[in-house]
Amino acid sequence: MKTLITSTADTVDAPFDKRYGRAAWFCILNEETGETTFYKNENAEAQGGAGTKAAEKTVELGAQKVISGDFGPKAKDLLEKFNIQMVIIEEDLKVKDIVERIKG
């Protein structure tokens, strides 16, 4: 299963981004292999609709689970519609900390 983690930079040592639509990078974690791939969020600076675009990107990347600090109302509605699991973490963590937690 693929999990999307919002990240502030393109490395697992970076703190994870608590914004969803305006996160700088999206980290896709493959839970079976433990591999991480980073994708730049082109809509991070968008005027509006960043949440919608991020949700579309999530579906396009095939993630079934999204981990971020919060979700806007539009993103929430869309992710719900696509049956994508939303996870909110409020702690200040690095991307690799979250990856470690998932691996257990």
Add this chain to the structure above:
Amino acid sequence: MARPKSLRKVVKPPGFKGYKPYGHQQRRQKPVDLLYEEYEALKLADYDLMTHQEASEIMGISRATFARIYERARRKIARAFVEVKEIKAVYGHALLDKSWLVCNKCFARFTIPETITERNCPVCKSYNIETVK
């Protein structure tokens, strides 16, 4: 392996975490775990005064399954009363409408879409979860 339980829809989770008896002399005993779906069944049948058929449709289960859950709810409450036990509200196999859950271990908050059958925390895999109030 037993067939997995289909999820029972619960419109609103119980507004309490549990009930405690008072004025009794005994030592503390193990509480009775009242599942969300059992609470919901009792509420629909005895508080909203629905027929089992109507109530089962709301919860998305068959009439027979509803009757079993309802019976279990009554028996648990009766046991708690007679044996002077606490009642604790436990998540069970409920599917809450647009629900957000919280993990008591890593404190992550999350949703569980219909496509996911596992009722545990998506981050630390703990089963110690409850609804966000």
